[in-house]
Amino acid sequence: EPEVTQTPSHQVTQMGQEVILRCVPISNHLYFYWYRQILGQKVEFLVSFYNNEISEKSEIFDDQFSVERPDGSNFTLKIRSTKLEDSAMYFCASSDDLARWETQYFGPGTRLLVL
Amino acid sequence: KNQVEQSPQSLIILEGKNCTLQCNYTVSPFSNLRWYKQDTGRGPVSLTIMTFSENTKSNGRYTATLDADTKQSSLHITASQLSDSASYICVVSAGGYQKVTFGIGTKLQVIP
Numbered sequence: 625e626p627e628v629t630q631t632p633s634h635q636v637t638q639m640g641q642e643v644i645l646r647c648v649p650i651s652n653h654l655y656f657y658w659y660r661q662i663l664g665q666k667v668e669f670l671v672s673f674y675n676n677e678i679s680e681k682s683e684i685f686d687d688q689f690s691v692e693r694p695d696g697s698n699f700t701l702k703i704r705s706t707k708l709e710d711s712a713m714y715f716c717a718s719s720d721d722l723a724r725w726e727t728q729y730f731g732p733g734t735r736l737l738v739l
Numbered sequence: 740k741n742q743v744e745q746s747p748q749s750l751i752i753l754e755g756k757n758c759t760l761q762c763n764y765t766v767s768p769f770s771n772l773r774w775y776k777q778d779t780g781r782g783p784v785s786l787t788i789m790t791f792s793e794n795t796k797s798n799g800r801y802t803a804t805l806d807a808d809t810k811q812s813s814l815h816i817t818a819s820q821l822s823d824s825a826s827y828i829c830v831v832s833a834g835g836y837q838k839v840t841f842g843i844g845t846k847l848q849v850i851p
Contacts, residue, residue, distance in 0.1 A: 733782050
């Protein structure tokens, strides 16, 4: 069964450093998403992406965040200058053309720790 | 403010027993409600999705119900297995990606 993959599985970084989280969505999917889950808290929507542009973003997704689909297969989330409160599990998800976000497949997540 | 409340917070049951998890929401306008299973350290996996007109939906041993009038949903698990141990998350959408509200989940532990 096709699946969403994410790399790295874990990332430790110093406050103020840039990080790039990578995702490979399911190959025929056209809608892509990033979510985060701070330890012990709810999953929160960050951003959705379609046709090489952001469709919607939450208030969490400020100027420190950016997304990109650089090569038609990878989907990346960049945090320009990490803060301690960015420590969380980051999930990528994708969905196909017909189902859109109603049927999203999540990746296993990247656990980001900012020191 | 849109909210999704789940109960109980955690639950321990014996293998083979049934259980029911609850979800109450105040999301408006309502678009759909989904139940996800999330294993520790993994991404959520969709179990069911229900729209306004659907009252019940089953996926194997999982049965979800929806009462749009009282804004309540339940997830019933029959003949529980050890592999059912996970967090079960209720997610409600008001339409549009940023109008997605996640519950904090119910942590289920199935013991032999």
